[in-house]
Amino acid sequence: MSRRVAGVGLIVLLAAAVAPVLPAYPLTLLTQAFIVAILAMSLDVLLGYTGLPSLGHAAYFGVAAYAVAILATERQAGFATCLVVGIVAAAVTAAAFGLIAIRAAGTYFLMITLALGMVVWGLAFRWVSLTKGDNGISGVPRPELGLPWSLWGPLPFFYFSLVTAVLAWVLMGLLVVSPFGMSLKGIRESESRMRILGYNVWLHKYLSFVISGTFAGLAGVLWAYYNGFVSPVDVQLVTSVETLLMVALGGPGTLAGPAVGAALIVFLKNFVSVYTKRWLLILGAVYIGVILFAPRGLAGAFRGQRH
């Protein structure tokens, strides 16, 4: 545990140290990696700790991103408003979807979250008066935080994303080692035993679902500012699948693993797509490789068996 904290600290410090000398393109990718890491970690709370594989995580991410984009462009809302409304919108969406999804388990849970994710995508695509449909919402201005540095600059925005990601990691890290986090692990291992011990399993799963969706929303808020553009692509199934892959690649139930997985996928995707349009083919190959050679992800492969 403390070694993992040290490892994450080292990676973060290293990223913070090299950022000023990085060229623009790798720097934006690194920024993206930290934002997407929040999304991957949020899914890990659900998948790795609670044992619930969601295929609809792009929904909460997307709802928050759209909320920010709409507020910032049409209402010229400030950062605080956008942040709060974006996160609350994601939490409310997760709270509503959770009521439907938590009834099911395993593959059924997967299919229901997939379907609910598609509903959000459908709304983004078809509710043109609100979302501008396929065109997406462009020109989302970066926020003014009253800092000496404008977040329009790539470097300040990178640090802004890094600090937010570290904060999210600390909060989620605290969650998973808390008594509540332990109860999530218990549910992952044996729901029937948890019920008999006196846990309202449904309630714990539901809370985990909403918390996970809320952190996905935080990632969505950053994403809207990072891209300056939000479109149905952000809420489509591929985004959910990629997030799931980041968690599987990094190692479910470790938080830091999925964050590293997120960074790997972001860089791989952007470098490979320079050479080929068949990016998804590579993604599939990576996935098969992970399942075959490191079923517990990179974190699992490095850590080995726990004794």
Next chain:
Amino acid sequence: MGELALRLDAVSKAFGGLRAVDGVALAVRPGERRALIGPNGAGKTTLFNLISGELPVTSGAIRLFERDVTRVAPHRRAALGLARTFQITNLFPTLTVLENCLLAVQALTPVKFSMLRPLAAYHALEERAREALAAVGLADRAAAVVRNLSHGEQRQLEIALALAGRPRVLLLDEPTAGLSPAESHLMADLLQRLDPAITVLIIEHDMDIALEIAQHVTVLHYGRVIADGPREEIKANPLVREIYLGA
């Protein structure tokens, strides 16, 4: 007679056309040690699942300390003081022995919803968890991951988890299942040492152990109670000898 710890009135459970539990009545006094015996398929484990709330009853009523819990969710029955073990070991295999026990200890406290403070900071919980482990002889295995434990140790942990919540009624589903004779004796000793205030209902195939622990025996056959009484009476009952003891 006073208040009963557990009372079942005409409890039935049907799976399609099969009546696995058929009109079972049971009255268990506080602090009583009651054995539930019967051949395979007699409905013993199903009866436990009905009492603990894992399965809904088809008809009948279940009372825990004179409170009707027939339609009460399993976790609420646990809060009323009901605990059980499983015939097929049901633990948290990738967690440590101590973590398993902590889950049992925090289950009936509001601490289980605490999110922003590490579990390790709750020293009182850890102390109680270690007490529960010591009570079953697993104190020195606290740091071991459960799936690496021997079968016998896993059976001991089953008991520790059930005891950690300080239950008033304990259902033990074949605690010696799969144990060697030597391990079975250790388990029997452990069960003998249980707090006499706890009401214990035990399913046990090993007659020696069942009759050693329980003074009172209920015999199930095809879902029905066919005999119910003090152990000497049951041992002498010709019907029981015929269908169960095979003598």
